[in-house]
Each structure stands twice: as C-alpha cells, then as structure tokens.
Amino acid sequence: MATDNREIKVLVSGSSGYIAAHIVQQLLQAGYQVRGTVRSLKNENKIAPLKELGKEGENRLELVEADLLNPECWKDAVEGCTYVMHTASPFPLTTPSNEDELIRPAVDGTLNVLKACAGKVKRVVLTSSCAAVGDHHSPDRKLTEDDWTDTSDAELNTYVKSKKLAEQAAWDYVKGLQDDEKFELAVINPCLVAGPALFKQQGTSIDIMSQLMCGKMPALPKFSMAVVDVRDVAKAHLVAMTLPEAAGHRHITASDLATLMEMSEIFKEEFAAQGYKPTTRAMPKFVISIMAVFSAQGRTLKSRWGRETPFDNSRLKSVLKIEPRSLKESLVDMGYSLIETGIVPKTKEYKGRPAK
Numbered sequence: 001m002a003t004d005n006r007e008i009k010v011l012v013s014g015s016s017g018y019i020a021a022h023i024v025q026q027l028l029q030a031g032y033q034v035r036g037t038v039r040s041l042k043n044e045n046k047i048a049p050l051k052e053l054g055k056e057g058e059n060r061l062e063l064v065e066a067d068l069l070n071p072e073c074w075k076d077a078v079e080g081c082t083y084v085m086h087t088a089s090p091f092p093l094t095t096p097s098n099e100d101e102l103i104r105p106a107v108d109g110t111l112n113v114l115k116a117c118a119g120k121v122k123r124v125v126l127t128s129s130c131a132a133v134g135d136h137h138s139p140d141r142k143l144t145e146d147d148w149t150d151t152s153d154a155e156l157n158t159y160v161k162s163k164k165l166a167e168q169a170a171w172d173y174v175k176g177l178q179d180d181e182k183f184e185l186a187v188i189n190p191c192l193v194a195g196p197a198l199f200k201q202q203g204t205s206i207d208i209m210s211q212l213m214c215g216k217m218p219a220l221p222k223f224s225m226a227v228v229d230v231r232d233v234a235k236a237h238l239v240a241m242t243l244p245e246a247a248g249h250r251h252i253t254a255s256d257l258a259t260l261m262e263m264s265e266i267f268k269e270e271f272a273a274q275g276y277k278p279t280t281r282a283m284p285k286f287v288i289s290i291m292a293v294f295s296a297q298g299r300t301l302k303s304r305w306g307r308e309t310p311f312d313n314s315r316l317k318s319v320l321k322i323e324p325r326s327l328k329e330s331l332v333d334m335g336y337s338l339i340e341t342g343i344v345p346k347t348k349e350y351k352g353r354p355a356k
Contacts, residue, residue, distance in 0.1 A: 078113075086124055107169045130189050
C-alpha cells in the first residue's frame with residue numbers, strides 16, 4: 001500500500017531562497033508536510049510569502065529559525081523529518097577580502113546540517129552547483145558528474161571554490177559515517193538558474209536577469225553560460241529525494257548554453273514593445289583587459305572571455321526523467337515574474353503577458 005505523503009515531513013533549509021521556495025511549493029503540491037528554516041521569523045518580507053505558500057498547501061508548512069553557523073539549532077530543525085533538502089548557502093553581496101570569510105561558512109554550514117542528520121533521516125538532497133563540477137574549460141567535451149573544479153587554479157573565483165569545497169566536504173563526511181549514523185546523500189548541481197520568481201527575492205541570477213531586462217549593463221562581455229529553469233531544479237530535488245538510483249550520485253541540471261547577448265535578445269523580443277530596453281551592445285575585449293587590472297570581477301570576466309563550458313545533462317534526463325524547459329520559456333516566464341513581483345519596475349507601456 002502506498003505511503004500517504006502527508007505522513008512524511010521534509011526539512012527545507014533556507015526556505016525563502018529562489019530555488020528553495022519552488023521546492024517548498026512542489027513539496028506541498030505533492031502532499032508532504034514541510035518544515036522550512038529561515039534566519040528570522042520576524043522578517044515579514046520573507047515570511048509572509050512563505051505563509052501564503054503554506055495556505056495554498058493546506059497549512060502543511062511550518063517555519064522555524066535556524067542559523068547555518070549554529071550547529072545546535074539544526075538538531076531541533078531535523079527532528080521528526082524523514083528527508084532534508086539543504087539549499088541554504090552563504091553568499092556575500094561583496095567579494096570578501098579573505099577567501100576564508102566565504103569558504104569556511106560554506107563548508108561549516110553544510111557540515112552543521114549534515115551532522116544533525118546523522119542517524120535521524122533517510123536521505124539528504126544537497127543543493128550544490130555546476131561551479132563544483134567545472135568553472136571553465138575548452139569545449140572539446142561536455143563536463144559530467146565525474147568532473148570536479150580544480151581549486152588550485154589561481155584564477156578561480158572564491159565563490160566557485162567555496163561550492164566545490166562544501167560539496168566535497170559533504171561527500172567525505174557521509175563516507176565516514178558509522179553504521180548507526182548513516183543516511184543517503186544525493187546532490188543537485190544546477191547551472192545558472194532562470195525561470196519565475198515566486199515572490200520578491202534576491203539572488204545572483206535574479207540580479208543578472210533584472211540588469212539585462214532594464215539595460216543596466218552598458219555592454220555585454222562575450223562568454224557563455226549553461227542555464228536551467230528553477231522549476232526543473234526544484235523537480236530534480238523532489239525526484240532525487242526518493243528515487244533509489246539517485247542516492248550516492250551528483251546530478252547536473254542544465255539546459256541550453258547561451259551568451260548574455262542571446263539572453264538579452266530574448267528579453268528584447270518579448271519586452272521591448274512594453275517599454276523595456278535590454279542591453280544589446282557587445283563589450284570590446286580591451287575594456288575587460290582594463291577592468292582586470294583593477295578588479296577581481298574584471299579578472300574573472302577576462303578568464304572566461306570567449307570560452308564555453310558545456311555540461312552533460314544526460315543523467316537529468318535518463319535517471320531523473322526530467323526534460324528541461326527551453327531557454328526562451330524560462331526567460332520569458334522569469335521576465336514577467338520579475339515585473340509582477342516588483343523586482344523590476346512596471347513601465348507605462350507594460351501590458352502583461354499576452355493571452356494565449
């Protein structure tokens with residue numbers, strides 16, 4: 001007899017995040033009991049939209065406070081949960097002067113959650129990143145789940161390094177568990193995430209797409225990124241949570257490889273007539289060379305100039321049975337959500353999504 005999902009409780013860390021909110025929504029739609037962690041229950045800007053998701057899910061959402069760097073709070077957060085979705089990760093608004101300011105919280109925060117899970121839960125699904133698989137290389141082959149980012153690379157971005165080290169720490173920890181502590185681990189490695197925001201949120205991809213839509217980037221550097229829809233990323237988490245074949249594996253979630261210019265052209269096609277002016281100017285390479293002298297961001301852009309990093313998403317399709325959405329669908333849906341949630345201001349010409 002099939003188990004009623006309402007009997008199963010799932011913990012989602014960092015539940016107000018861009019990916020995490022979609023995971024919460026899909027878990028509720030699938031009938032699960034959900035416990036979401038937030039930094040503060042007093043932050044109504046983040047709490048109120050989650051409560052609305054809870055109402056849509058027959059009030060099967062419970063919110064609790066938890067701090068990544070406080071190991072004690074995770075013991076209570078995990079209690080009574082069968083599965084844990086660990087999506088929370090520190091991300092600084094500015095580049096830290098000392099890379100340990102980012103790396104240590106990323107690694108220690110992940111380990112704090114996993115240690116609380118030992119002997120208590122069946123499986124943890126960890127949100128990592130394609131950045132842990134590979135940051136950039138020549139496109140002679142696609143990167144697979146067997147690849148790992150080389151942290152000895154002097155040009156490597158600190159955030160990228162932190163994602164690799166945090167994921168590696170998770171695998172090492174699980175490998176060393178005693179029999180009475182063991183739980184299964186599955187990892188999701190999304191590339192640049194696009195698709196609709198459920199409410200007014202912050203995030204790297206949200207910031208990038210908002211700037212593209214509003215023409216805030218004066219010119220676009222020449223490099224490509226693999227993109228994936230946030231709804232597909234969330235679905236990958238849910239499938240990996242219970243699928244036997246997912247345990248002990250990483251799962252690259254990627255769809256199309258696209259340049260910033262190609263993304264901006266999609267925004268232009270859909271939103272130019274509604275008063276938006278996406279950037280469509282190419283940045284000369286010499287500008288990046290000058291920026292590289294003065295900033296870490298410039299050096300990162302210079303190292304990626306003209307390079308492509310294709311990822312093999314065959315495991316996403318063949319094992320998790322997810323056919324990723326197209327880039328155009330993701331960006332168009334994202335654009336309308338950015339406007340409707342107030343992340344991007346409405347113009348006088350804005351008419352909304354055309355009726356199908």
